[in-house]
Amino acid sequence: ETGVTQTPRHLVMGMTNKKSLKCEQHLGHNAMYWYKQSAKKPLELMFVYNFKEQTENNSVPSRFSPECPNSSHLFLHLHTLQPEDSALYLCASSQDITANSGANVLTFGAGSRLTVL
Amino acid sequence: QKEVEQNSGPLSVPEGAIASLNCTYSDRGSQSFFWYRQYSGKSPELIMSIYSNGDKEDGRFTAQLNKASQYVSLLIRDSQPSDSATYLCAPLYSGAGSYQLTFGKGTKLSVIP
Numbered sequence: 001e002t003g004v005t006q007t008p009r010h011l012v013m014g015m016t017n018k019k020s021l022k023c024e025q026h027l028g029h030n031a032m033y034w035y036k037q038s039a040k041k042p043l044e045l046m047f048v049y050n051f052k053e054q055t056e057n058n059s060v061p062s063r064f065s066p067e068c069p070n071s072s073h074l075f076l077h078l079h080t081l082q083p084e085d086s087a088l089y090l091c092a093s094s095q096d097i098t099a100n101s102g103a104n105v106l107t108f109g110a111g112s113r114l115t116v117l
Numbered sequence: 118q119k120e121v122e123q124n125s126g127p128l129s130v131p132e133g134a135i136a137s138l139n140c141t142y143s144d145r146g147s148q149s150f151f152w153y154r155q156y157s158g159k160s161p162e163l164i165m166s167i168y169s170n171g172d173k174e175d176g177r178f179t180a181q182l183n184k185a186s187q188y189v190s191l192l193i194r195d196s197q198p199s200d201s202a203t204y205l206c207a208p209l210y211s212g213a214g215s216y217q218l219t220f221g222k223g224t225k226l227s228v229i230p
Contacts, residue, residue, distance in 0.1 A: 105166065109160060
């Protein structure tokens with residue numbers, strides 16, 4: 001496997017379900033991200049982890065709970081979601097977050113399409 | 118407020134023409150700028166980066182940067198139907214000790230055969 005891998009690619013869940021999205025990167029990067037992409041909205045940054053430490057939580061509701069056990073793996077745990085949470089959830093990684101340079105370039109996974117009924 | 122403004126389009130150009138995509142940004146401190154392409158149903162992929170004022174060419178793509186005007190653009194020469202996609206402008210913004218890409222809504226480009 002190369003690049004950034006996300007599973008599952010599609011997920012349908014009810015509002016009372018608990019599910020998780022998984023992301024794995026094989027690029028040797030130090031930073032990992034969760035983005036949300038809804039129709040007609042820009043990509044919204046949700047969480048950033050650098051060396052498995054959370055560095056940014058962009059005012060995300062607590063029904064989204066990230067977990068980063070190491071620099072290669074990132075999870076997004078989902079609980080009691082709302083229909084408006086239906087979106088494409090993109091994981092990304094970058095070499096660094098502290099340099100004002102191309103080291104911050106993001107490589108995205110294919111995304112997990114979430115539908116909340 | 119860190120803002121990135123792009124014309125959402127759709128921008129329609131005939132095959133073989135030049136497509137011009139524009140972006141303005143609010144953070145004067147931004148030094149690095151990236152263009153991503155996103156095909157429908159796919160994730161964004163990096164196509165160009167630019168760090169200095171002026172033009173940077175890569176094949177059919179030219180990125181242009183004017184920091185004084187807080188303006189960055191992407192030109193696509195000899196446009197092909199396969200260029201039909203949404204193009205995302207992403208300046209690198211500084212936060213609390215870290216740097217993050219901030220994305221515009223994107224411009225949807227349609228190249229007509």
